[in-house]
Amino acid sequence: MTIGDHLREFHDLPAFTFPDSVKGPEDAAGLPNPESVAWRVAVESYESDEEWEDAFGRFLASVDTTKVRALVVGAWSDAYDNGPEKIIEALVAAKDRLPALRALFLGDIVMEECEISWINQGDVSPLLNAFGELEEFGVRGGQGLVFPAVRHERLRTLTVETGGMPVEAVRGVAASELPALVKLDLWLGTSEYGGDSEVADLAPILAGTRLPALRHLALRNSEMQDDICTALAAAPVVARLAVLDVSMGVLTDDGATALLTGQPLTHLITLDLHHNYLSAAIRDRLRDSLEAEGVQVDVDPDDAESDEEDDGTVWRFVAVGE
Structure with missing residues (x-):
């Protein structure tokens, strides 16, 4: 894409x-x-x-x-x-x-x-x-x-779209004091295009202490989507979200399973996982577990299909890279 x-x-x-x-x-x-x-x-x-x-x-x-x-x-x-x-x-x-x-x-x-x-x-x-x-x-x-750490009293929506978000910018957003922020949307990207952050750099966001009004969290378009979902499975911020978006990245059964077996997600209005590398069994499990509780789940695979070389090497890609 x-x-x-x-x-x-x-x-x-x-x-x-x-x-x-x-x-x-x-x-x-x-x-x-x-x-x-x-x-x-x-x-x-x-x-x-x-x-x-x-x-x-x-x-x-x-x-x-x-x-x-x-x-x-x-x-x-x-x-x-x-x-x-x-x-x-x-x-x-x-x-x-x-x-x-x-x-x-x-x-x-x-x-x-x-x-x-x-x-x-x-x-x-x-x-x-x-x-x-x-x-x-x-x-x-x-x-x-x-993006150094800032304090802004009125900002409600912050969006950063990249094919690779520099780690210092990720840390700056995470360290920012944004008491009115309702929606945070970060496209973290890949190392190939400068996305050199790790899940640990997202820790202040996952804790949510600097974002008391946050209701919509998108950590997406990332090659470390499995690690992000594993961290979200126990992240305090999730309990007060209405929308959780982990779409557009390299999400496999490992990350989705960690998310499903972690803290409850039934309070969510929407769980967005589109553009994923999930098996049909995991997609069905997500729908069966959450849609019955009223959660809108987007797990359609779209065009995100793994490319396998003759030697067995599997290539998976974020939705937006270069």
């Missing part, structure tokens, strides 16, 4: 791409109401005639940004070579012009523009520190991603 489509919705608002034909405030009449959409600002990723900061400047001049609720940063010029440092600087500089901003996504970039593991990222903490009223924050791309 690859990411082939831009966000169609963000923060419960339809996404709208700010057009490159808009040159100034005189064109604002043809744009949607500022509060009615999630504004996507982007430039061509290859040989762009305009830098992202210049497009953002046109956006600031054309839209009543005091009413903008959601902003999506799309492709910037040569994202496979350049990080978003200037973009982050421009956003932070404009914080007083965005008093209503409640949602921000950095890196809505699809495979034709730059594959997820080739997107250059940077230190995203200035955005969280500058926008203290944010309720939702997302970032795509793990190369060069820096």
